Amino acid sequence: MARIIGEPIDRIDGHAKVTGRAIYAADDKASKLAFGAIATATIATGEIKSIDTNEAKQQPGVLLVMTYENAPEQAPWVAKAEDPFARPKPQFADKKIQYFGQPVALVVAETFEAAREAAALIKIDYAVTKGSFDLEAPGAEIREPKADNVGKAAASKIGDIDTAMRTAAVTVDSTYKTPYQNHNQMEPHASTAEWTGNLLTVRTAVQLVESAHQCIAATLKVPPDQVEVIAEFIGGGFGGKLPVYGDAILAALAARELKRPVKVVLTRQQMFHVTTHRGASVQRVRLAAAKDGTLTGIAHESLAQTARADDFVEPIVAPTRSLYAAPNRLTAQRTAVLDLPIPGSMRAPGEAIGLLALEQAMDELAVKLDMDPIELRLKNEPKEDPEKHIPFSTRNLVPCLQQGAERFGWNKRNAKPGSNRQGQWLVGMGVASAIRGNILRKAEAKVTMNSATSATVEMDMTDIGTGSYTIFAQITAETLDIPLEGVTVKLGHSSYPITPGSGGSFGASSCGAALLDACKKLKAKVDKGEGPQGLTAMGKVAPGDEYKKFAQFAYGAHFAEVGVDADTGEVRLRRMLGVFDAGRILNAKTARSQMIGGMIWGVSSALFEESPVDTRYGSFVNVDLANYHVPVHADIPAVEAIALSAFDGYANALGSKGVGELGICGAGAAVANAIYNACGARVREYPITLDKVLPALS
């Protein structure tokens, strides 16, 4: 049997993507397509007093104007549900405004131009009420949630951190801030809906097809078997497309009303308010250590935004519970209920910003101890999960740190800040650890032999750029012992077997393990002489006791070198290396791309990304790509990612762990620590823009 799983095979959907043939949600070519444009609220809290749609309706080509006054009946929003993404998403339910940018009207017209203009002509009078928009302002409603967004305890306490801090030889007690961030996938959220009799078909940009399927059916109060959801290609997700939004519901409602297909696409500007974002956070980290660097205490407390309409709790302190050993421990999470748009998951929710704080605090401790930051981390390597007291399934943080140090040339680093000046540039190196919880979810897969050398895979899983199509073809080809070219992978359709979709880095392992199971069953049948043509097998997977008996994580170590302009404080990344353990790698090429992508997201969180709130109006200020800065080519020099050869037999039958989010975990902290090493600026408020670096240079 040829080894195919793990090989660096080119994406099987690559040809479609480089020729423009890949069909995304807004590319649907339905005939008689009508175009929808959404109008959004210009206040954050209050209600609509009056709404004047006359001028909009009179525009040539306008087919429909929908507001709360004439919106069809929909199921109500519910505050909590087992699958939050399957909840009804009623649009224009009443006159109440809960956040700035909330959709308040839809115009459908013969052309995009007419719809856009008419939407701008809708006149709304509002009665504004007072809202709460400032995370740190006194008076905001503070909650102490019992559980985080994945149902784990929001707080933990072991031993006595206060005594540990009082009695320690060396301590760190620092507060860090992370800003509001927006996913800004390249593809704006889009939906094209069409009714054929009673059957509604929605082509949409979503990560979780089944949740979208349930959500749309529930909202429109139609049976799920009368709704099909298609998401063959998705232009980036990063958590922002876990739910569907108004575009999907409004396209479906308008298409039913008009008896013709309707496309609704959010504008780039609307994406900032209509969709979820990562909430801002304030994080306090306390570390207590003996003179030799042994941690005696570790505490991580966070305050983050949640919305009044929802109750999302980003698990910011979760990684701190398992990264380092210490006898006295405390984690706690609070949320501030604000009248801002609803926050949600964004690439590595929790770790992505929690490690920006913890891993900078570790660097601060290393400086105080006059100890190498890698040595400090090695010194506090736990033998078991420090809070659950169960073994790790695998634990490869140490080799990641050691191999990375060797490859990066860490021994050339001078620990004294400002000691490496190269012309105009102060050059420094930083390191940080990565840890990301590994998740397996229930999944099913179907595989059918088309001939002795070809097969078709069906799953409602999505490929949001992660490489799903390709790794499933590899698993199928290797297991059935057929050529890769003989495998057809069909994803992103609600009629296919149900999977958890793309999210939480659980997609490849969950769906891959279900598919492996299906292929093994099918191969057994073929080996018995059945078929092969038309032979089918179903496979499935569900998390078992291994997730209770073992603490499962993926690991990594980031090494960053930056230059800080000695006069202006401008920070430039010079090079970066990540060494990761994500179990068995299913495709070395696509996995590397994801790791690099994650690392660059980390760089972005350290240096660029921020959505400031105008606390007078409750709106995000910089709602486009000219003002919300993400890295461009010129910002990103040599970035390399290396995966250790590994296999986690407790994770799943493939031995793989999630890789999509691992790269961002800790990456930004490595950049922050490199800035300190370069010039002595310890900036605890992300992003680290030059105005925050400058004071340390003068």
Next chain:
Amino acid sequence: MSQRFLLSRRLLGTTALAAVFAGRFAHAQSREIQIAAASDKPGNIDMQLDVNGETHKLSLDPRTTLLDALRDHMGLTGTKKGCDHGQCGACTVLINGVRMNSCLSLAAARDGDKITTIEGLAEGEKLHPMQAAFVKADAFQCGFCTPGQICSAVGMVAEMQRGAPSAASMDFDAKPVGSVEEIRERMSGNICRCSAYPNIVAAIVAASEGAPT
């Protein structure tokens, strides 16, 4: 070691490269396509757009951008709308061989121009060297910015061939050298949120190196 390497004298300095890249814009055959025009709509204007060697006669709302004309009126959805404000580059196409954000141009203003979109780069099933290099280098993940990145890369190589300097050029009077710094600077109008940047640069380098001399 300097990261600077030569895309080349060997390539950029020869007319061969111009043939490889610029030659793609010369369409051997042209045929006319009459779009079922809504010419009865008052206020529409007639235009003739030459896209990928085909002439499209259209009657469109004068506010229609080239991007929306391509996507909504010619069925060419390979060109993507990422921001509609010229801030992301996803809609990059080639106009007479020069890269341009199609969202920033009204369709009517392109009457008579030769427009090349991502659909017009390959010859049948044979990929343009830049397209093939993107696949091999895994220079994309979600693929949404990819048509724009590829069109931009093809146009950028032609720009360097013409000797146009960039902010990264060391000597504005000399012909630009195809260093990775030059490529990064010149490609910075094309955002990739998946952050395939290192692979995109590798693909552009490989496409240039692989071109016949």
